[in-house]
Amino acid sequence: MSVPLPLPHAESRPLPPYRGVFAVDAKDFTGLPAVQHGPVSRLIPELVDRALDRAGLGEVRSDKRFPANTGDGIVFGFDPAHLPSLVWPFLRVLDEVLGTYNQQTVGPRIRLRASLHVGPLEDADGNGTPRNDTHRLLDSRPVKAILAASSAETTHLAAVISDRVHEDVLLGGYTGLHPDRCVEVPATVSGKTFAQRAWLFIPSPSGNLLDAGVLPQEEAEPPAAAQASTEEEPTAARYHGNTQHVGEGAALMGDVGGDFTYTGRSTSYRADNQHWGGGDNVSGDKHVGNPGADA
Incomplete structure (x- = not known):
């Protein structure tokens, strides 16, 4: 029926x-x-x-x-x-x-x-x-x-x-x-x-979630020295409230897949595909800055 x-x-x-x-x-x-x-x-x-x-x-x-x-x-x-x-x-x-x-x-x-x-x-x-x-x-x-x-x-x-x-x-x-x-x-x-x-x-x-800034608020406060150097380091990743501002680093907006590594001012991302809300769309490995500088 x-x-x-x-x-x-x-x-x-x-x-x-x-x-x-x-x-x-x-x-x-x-x-x-x-x-x-x-x-x-x-x-x-x-x-x-x-x-x-x-x-x-x-x-x-x-x-x-x-x-x-x-x-x-x-x-x-x-x-x-x-x-x-x-x-x-x-x-x-x-x-x-x-x-x-x-x-x-x-x-x-x-x-x-x-x-x-x-x-x-x-x-x-x-x-x-x-x-x-x-x-x-x-x-x-x-x-x-x-x-x-x-x-x-x-x-x-x-x-x-x-x-x-x-x-x-x-x-x-x-x-x-x-x-x-x-x-x-x-x-x-x-x-x-x-x-x-x-x-x-x-x-x-x-x-990697800690490196990328997904931290409980009480643990996410940067030390005083880091706060003082914010204006001098425009390429550092900063997280404010619900918005991430990234010069060089990692922003968890959009898709993330595969291995995700962030160290200092260089990023390495390994996966078959990378999808972001905007910006670069890269297949394979992506290296920003000088990966060996901080080694």
Whole structure:
């Protein structure tokens, strides 16, 4: 039996309730041996629920809307009143829960991508554009590239926050996470006509992410000598708030893939393709300045 489809703009109808949407998926899930797929698929929601409890969000855990297991992750809706706490402290606590598990396990490490969004969705099935966009954000190039470029020993979670959540929750001052802890990125997905402004938050940055300026705010303050020399060194990379100004160095805006190395005033990037929001588009190796000068 066919279901009649409502015609858009034909009449006014009630707007579905606004729901926060949270989704995660596991890095390299398909690369696991088939025998581990089932256990890891069941483990991910357990770790998320453990983090919800530790973050004081037991109400969210018990009142999930349209929860679903996606195989390599989960998605669920929740009352948007809890959005500030899902941003902080939940993302930090989830990173800690993953870190503790990864230190103790003899099995595969669980490293997650997470996305947060909000919009009108029916509780019955959760179908709608906001949910679709939540999954697109999760699959977007920047969040995948950041997790791939970081240390598996330290960085267990990479979160992407929608622009709507960023504006309402972070810029609105409703959460404990300062906006300067997030980096603006153009969220695009290979093979999809999806492009949105979004914001990356890495609770535990590591390795090249530290060199590139993705640091917690309290750790990112340069020493006094470096501050004094800013005007004398116009080619140094500087990070202010949500904008990176780079003369020579590395800016995490757009796509990053493969190995990413930054040392002093020279950069080396090795991958088959390099994609940036603007500037050079280089295939192969790129060296800026004199790579041997600081050797």
